[in-house]
Structures are given as C-alpha cells and as structure tokens.
Amino acid sequence: MHGLFTPDFDLASANQPAADTRRASSIHVENLHRSFGADVALDGISLTVNPGEFFTLLGPSGCGKTTLLRLLAGLDEPDTGRIEMGGAAMAGVPPHQRSVNTVFQSYALFPHRDVRGNIAFGLEMRSWSASRVEGKINEIAGLIGIFDLLDRRVDQLSGGQRQRVALARALVNEPDVLLLDEPLSALDAGLRSRLQVELKRLQRQLGMTFVFVTHDQEEAMVMSDRIAVFNQGRVIQIGTPQEIYEQPHEQFVAQFMGHQNFVPITGRDEFGIDTLLGHFAGQFNPGDLLLLRPEALRLNTSSHESCHSFMANVDECLYRGGLTEYRLISGGLSLVAMAANQGGASYQPGERVEVTVSPSGMATLYH
Amino acid sequence: MKIAQPTRLLRDSGHLLLTVAPGALCIVAFLVLPSLYLMGMAFLSNGPYGLPTLPLSLQAFRELAGFGFLGWSPGNLYTLLRSVWQTLLATVLVILIAYPSAYYIASRPSRYRALLLLAVVVPSWTNQVIRSVGWMNLFAPGTPVSNLAAALGFTAPPMGLFPSQFAVIVGLVYNFLPFMVLPLYAAFERLDFTQIEAAQDLFARPFAVFWHAVLPQTLPGLMAGTVLVAIPAFGMYVVTELLGGGKASMIGNLVARQFAQASNWPLGAAGALIMIVVTLIGLRVLRQLGRRLGGDREVVL
Numbered sequence: 001m002h003g004l005f006t007p008d009f010d011l012a013s014a015n016q017p018a019a020d021t022r023r024a025s026s027i028h029v030e031n032l033h034r035s036f037g038a039d040v041a042l043d044g045i046s047l048t049v050n051p052g053e054f055f056t057l058l059g060p061s062g063c064g065k066t067t068l069l070r071l072l073a074g075l076d077e078p079d080t081g082r083i084e085m086g087g088a089a090m091a092g093v094p095p096h097q098r099s100v101n102t103v104f105q106s107y108a109l110f111p112h113r114d115v116r117g118n119i120a121f122g123l124e125m126r127s128w129s130a131s132r133v134e135g136k137i138n139e140i141a142g143l144i145g146i147f148d149l150l151d152r153r154v155d156q157l158s159g160g161q162r163q164r165v166a167l168a169r170a171l172v173n174e175p176d177v178l179l180l181d182e183p184l185s186a187l188d189a190g191l192r193s194r195l196q197v198e199l200k201r202l203q204r205q206l207g208m209t210f211v212f213v214t215h216d217q218e219e220a221m222v223m224s225d226r227i228a229v230f231n232q233g234r235v236i237q238i239g240t241p242q243e244i245y246e247q248p249h250e251q252f253v254a255q256f257m258g259h260q261n262f263v264p265i266t267g268r269d270e271f272g273i274d275t276l277l278g279h280f281a282g283q284f285n286p287g288d289l290l291l292l293r294p295e296a297l298r299l300n301t302s303s304h305e306s307c308h309s310f311m312a313n314v315d316e317c318l319y320r321g322g323l324t325e326y327r328l329i330s331g332g333l334s335l336v337a338m339a340a341n342q343g344g345a346s347y348q349p350g351e352r353v354e355v356t357v358s359p360s361g362m363a364t365l366y367h
Numbered sequence: 368m369k370i371a372q373p374t375r376l377l378r379d380s381g382h383l384l385l386t387v388a389p390g391a392l393c394i395v396a397f398l399v400l401p402s403l404y405l406m407g408m409a410f411l412s413n414g415p416y417g418l419p420t421l422p423l424s425l426q427a428f429r430e431l432a433g434f435g436f437l438g439w440s441p442g443n444l445y446t447l448l449r450s451v452w453q454t455l456l457a458t459v460l461v462i463l464i465a466y467p468s469a470y471y472i473a474s475r476p477s478r479y480r481a482l483l484l485l486a487v488v489v490p491s492w493t494n495q496v497i498r499s500v501g502w503m504n505l506f507a508p509g510t511p512v513s514n515l516a517a518a519l520g521f522t523a524p525p526m527g528l529f530p531s532q533f534a535v536i537v538g539l540v541y542n543f544l545p546f547m548v549l550p551l552y553a554a555f556e557r558l559d560f561t562q563i564e565a566a567q568d569l570f571a572r573p574f575a576v577f578w579h580a581v582l583p584q585t586l587p588g589l590m591a592g593t594v595l596v597a598i599p600a601f602g603m604y605v606v607t608e609l610l611g612g613g614k615a616s617m618i619g620n621l622v623a624r625q626f627a628q629a630s631n632w633p634l635g636a637a638g639a640l641i642m643i644v645v646t647l648i649g650l651r652v653l654r655q656l657g658r659r660l661g662g663d664r665e666v667v668l
Contacts (some may be wrong), residue, residue: 122569
C-alpha cells in the first residue's frame with residue numbers, strides 16, 4: 001500500500017490546474033434544530049467553520065454530530081435554523097446541487113462498479129467527457145496511492161483500501177467542503193493512526209475545508225484545527241485541541257477528553273480557592289470544580305514558589321512504557337498522575353508523596 | 368488416514384445419492400419423461416382419431432407455421448407474436464406497478480408490512496377462473512366501468528371493455544402482480560440506503576439515483592420476479608380464454624385447442640415445444656440483460 005503521497009509529490013506541479021480554481025468554503029450554521037419524533041438530535045446548534053479549516057465534531061454516539069453532517073450534505077433538512085456555505089443559504093438546495101462531498105462511515109461504495117467506476121461516478125453525473133474523467137481519475141489515484149486498485153472490484157478490497165477509494169471518490173470532485181463521517185472507525189489501530197496523519201497532510205496541502213466526525217478524542221486532537229464538542233444535541237465547547245484539553249468549560253468535556261482529576265471547590269476568597277485538597281492561592285476563573293491535569297502532577301520534586309503542593313498516598317503504580325500512571329489518594333479523593341519515565345525515582349503503593357502542581361496544570365470548570 | 372479419506376468420500380457421496388434420489392426420481396418420472404414424450408410426439412404424424420402415430424414427420428411444424436389445406440395462413444404466427452407481445456406488455460406493466468408498491472411496503476413501519484404484503488398475496492389464493500369471472504363482470508357491457516370507458520371515448524357504447532385484448536392485459540397484470548411484488552419487496556427490504564445517499568451526494572439527480580443506486584441493488588429481485596411473471600404469462604390459458612373471447616388468444620390457447628377440440632396432438636406438442644424454445648431464448652436474453660445492468664456480475668435467476 002502506498003502512502004497518500006509519493007515523496008516527490010508536489011501540489012504546485014503543472015498537472016494540478018484544479019488546485020488554483022478550488023475555493024475552500026466557510027460554513028456558518030445558526031440555531032439548527034432537528035428532531036426525529038421525540039428524539040431531539042440537534043438542539044440549537046450554532047457554529048462557524050473557517051475556509052480551509054480542519055474542523056472536527058466530537059462527541060459520544062447519538063449526540064447529533066452525524067445529523068449535523070447530513071444537514072450540511074443536504075441529505076436531511078433542519079426543522080428550523082440556517083445553514084450557509086460560502087455565504088450562500090443552503091435551505092432547500094438538494095444534495096446534488098451542493099459543492100459538498102461526503103466520505104461515509106460505511107464508505108457506501110457501489111458494489112456493481114469497479115474502483116474506477118466508483119471514483120468516476122460524481123464526474124459522470126456532471127457529464128464530464130470520458131477523456132477528462134480518465135485524466136482526473138489518474139490524477140487522484142496517484143495522489144491517494146490507489147493506482148493499482150483501479151480495476152479491482154469493490155468486494156476485493158480491504159478495509160483500508162475501501163477507505164482510500166471512498167476518499168478518492170469524494171475528493172475527485174474537488175468539493176468546496178469535504179465531510180467525513182467517522183471514516184477511520186472501522187480500521188485497526190495501526191492503519192488508523194497512519195491514515196490520520198495522511199488525511200491531515202492531504203487536507204493541509206489541498207487547503208480544502210474538512211468537517212470530520214469522530215467519537216475518538218485522540219483522533220480529534222491529532223487531526224483538527226478546531227474541535228466542537230457535542231453532547232445531547234448541543235455544542236458544549238468549541239476551540240483548538242489545546243483549549244479543549246487544557247481549559248474545558250464543563251466536566252463533560254473534560255471527562256470526554258480523558259480527564260479524571262476533579263476536585264470540588266468548597267469556598268472562594270480574594271486570595272484563592274478552598275478545595276478538599278486545601279487552599280490554592282491565585283486567580284481562578286469561575287467554576288465549581290478544579291481540574292488537575294494528570295501529566296502536570298509532579299511527585300516529590302522541589303517546588304517552585306508559584307506551585308501548589310499537597311500530600312498523597314500512592315494507591316497503585318501502573319507501568320505504561322513511556323509513562324508511569326500513579327493512582328493517588330488525597331483528602332478522600334482519588335487522583336491520577338502521569339509521570340514520564342526518565343530514569344527518576346518510582347514510588348510503590350503505600351508510600352507517602354508530596355504532589356506539586358503548577359498553575360498552568362490547573363483549570364476551573366463547571367460541573 | 369490415507370485410506371480413510373476415500374472411504375469417507377464414498378460414504379458421503381452414497382449418502383448424498385440416497386437423499387437426492389427420491390426427489391430426482393420424482394422429477395424424472397413426472398417431468399422429464401412426460402416432457403420427452405411430448406416433445407417426441409411433435410415429430411409424429413396425426414392419426415385419424417387425433418392420436419399421434421408413426422411415421423415420423425415434420426407435418427406438425429408445417430401446420431404450426433401456417434401451411435394447411437387452404438394454403439398458408441399467418442394465424443398461428445400471429446398467435447405466437449401476440450403471445451410474446453402480450454407477455455412483454457404485461458410484464459412491463461407489472462414491473463411499473465410492482466416497483467413503487469414494493470418500495471412503499473418496504474418503507475412502512477414493520478408492523479404494517481406483513482398486513483400490506485398479505486393484501487397483495489391474498490387474492491392469489493383464490494382460483495384464477497373465479498377472479499377472471501370477476502373481471503368479466505366488471506368489464507361487461509353496461510357496467511359502470513364500461514360506461515365510463517365509453518363516455519371517455521375508449522369504446523363504442525354497446526361493446527363494453529370485455530372481451531378484448533385490454534381485458535386480457537388487465538387480467539394478466541392482476542394475476543401476476545404478487546409474483547413481482549414479493550421478490551422486489553425482499554430486495555427493497557435489504558436496500559442499502561447509504562448507497563442512495565452516496566449517489567445523491569455525488570451529484571446524481573433523482574432518476575440517476577434510481578438507475579445507479581436502486582436498480583442495481585434490486586436487480587436480483589427484479590430478475591426473479593420477471594421470470595416468475597413472464598414464463599407463466601407466456602403460457603397463460605385461463606385468462607386469455609375467459610377475458611379475450613378469441614380476440615387475444617395466446618400460444619397456450621392454441622396448444623390447448625389442439626389437445627381438447629381439434630384433436631391434433633402432434634400439432635399441440637409442436638406448439639408446446641415452441642413455447643419451451645421461446646421461453647429458453649427469453650431466459651437467455653434476460654440473463655444477458657441482468658449481466659449488462661449488474662456490472663458483469665451474475666444475477667442469479
């Protein structure tokens with residue numbers, strides 16, 4: 001299997017006339033509602049995707065992210081609300097008139113057509129001449145590295161190959177916006193992480209607007225320029241991966257990003273906050289929980305002036321290769337600390353340790 | 368091990384033979400042998416009492432081709448062509464009605480589907496003759512339907528819609544509709560909607576969506592339905608006899624007449640043989656068509 005790019009691939013090379021004419025589209029969505037019977041799939045969604053951005057809709061299954069994708073594709077209509085793409089209102093515009101293409105979760109390749117026929121479909125529907133179609137297919141097949149698959153039947157392809165063909169079938173149309181509905185979820189872990197990198201590179205080089213749906217927070221962080229975290233039909237938070245991970249607004253977002261260290265805030269004064277772990281001095285944003293990032297908790301290190309510290313008992317010590325995970329008990333709370341294995345000391349269950357944490361390793365949030 | 372394998376193979380094939388034999392014997396005794404007898408009969412001469420006798424001759428085929436005492440007449444040829452035409456017309460109409468019906472049923476909530484399917488199937492539990500007589504009563508001169516047709520200028524007032532080719536086609540379509548709806552319904556029930564959405568997403572207009580995403584998926588059902596409808600329709604006897612009144616008789620009527628009234632068994636056998644040949648040709652054409660439409664995949668009939 002080739003990579004998405006041959007090493008000497010250069011998008012600016014002469015046989016890429018389409019790259020110049022392609023315009024990435026912005027997406028503006030305002031107060032979208034969509035219900036299916038009693039199920040509210042989207043409950044007032046508003047967001048803006050910038051041109052050329054890799055934008056991810058992240059959330060647990062059933063949170064409405066796929067519904068939003070279908071509304072963008074035109075496969076479904078909102079009950080109320082507005083969708084604009086590239087400044088144009090999309091209400092009532094059928095899918096075949098939108099410059100949007102989708103990579104479906106199940107890939108939805110046409111089994112009665114070979115790979116070439118699948119990729120050609122969108123071009124044929126727009127009445128391209130056979131010779132232009134042929135040239136365009138060769139171009140995209142080279143780009144995605146599926147040249148040797150073109151004459152295969154769909155049922156002769158592996159999962160990863162199908163994924164690439166589905167991607168090629170959408171990309172060959174050079175849409176203003178590419179929608180991807182959990183395109184990697186059916187693949188095994190190794191292939192998946194490779195394709196994550198390739199997809200991200202492809203998006204950056206094409207400068208196309210990608211809207212990507214996933215329930216995997218690591219995937220979202222690796223690939224996205226910005227992430228919108230969904231829950232129960234609402235957007236909880238929009239931000240860069242770093243913002244979402246380091247400054248989650250709500251416990252749901254933090255938990256979804258893998259955080260476990262939530263410390264209830266019991267009081268607040270002009271010097272800082274009171275928590276179950278003691279007093280933390282400093283300026284804190286409003287909120288009723290203090291989040292401690294596990295990799296920011298240091299054990300038995302000489303503390304700086306600005307750092308907070310508290311005592312804890314080691315409950316468990318889990319060796320994870322590059323990292324060691326410590327389960328700590330302090331103030332009746334169980335906390336997780338991740339320590340990089342850099343040859344320092346390790347601690348056994350039962351040991352008492354001093355935990356220090358710098359202000360940048362903390363955030364306040366709402367329950 | 369090396370010895371055990373062949374004995375096991377022997378035992379397996381013996382077992383297979385034993386289980387298949389009764390069915391195979393039945394088929395040979397009650398289908399293959401009579402068919403061969405019938406086919407052989409077509410090459411015999413017609414005896415004085417209508418029974419086939421030696422010597423071997425092609426007289427029956429000459430008669431079938433229209434050569435009789437009074438020279439050549441195209442009557443039988445017309446009957447054959449009319450059979451093919453009426454079969455094609457009825458099959459196409461059945462497809463046009465069954466496609467949306469099957470889709471409609473398959474897209475209902477599951478609790479209604481069984482009921483709707485039952486509504487399609489139940490009429491076929493009644494005898495063909497009785498249902499045809501029903502149509503006769505509906506289409507006879509002076510009935511509301513016939514009066515309406517006359518008022519709209521389709522028929523002359525005293526004529527009624529029956530007997531006519533129109534009545535025969537209606538009868539055929541009505542008779543065979545369930546045999547198309549059921550396989551199409553089964554195909555629609557398994558329909559992969561994401562393929563339809565993918566086609567829409569890839570700029571296909573509604574008809575192109577049907578042609579490229581729905582038809583290929585339902586093709587096996589369509590082919591099965593076409594076989595189930597076209598073959599019996601081609602050999603139809605009852606409907607044409609009752610509703611056609613001699614105006615729309617098909618090759619099935621011709622064959623039946625030779626055995627029942629005209630007492631010319633070799634000619635009847637020759638007609639039956641032609642029916643089989645035309646049916647096989649039809650199946651062959653259908654298979655090619657299925658391959659063409661199905662992207663070179665074998666669509667199992």
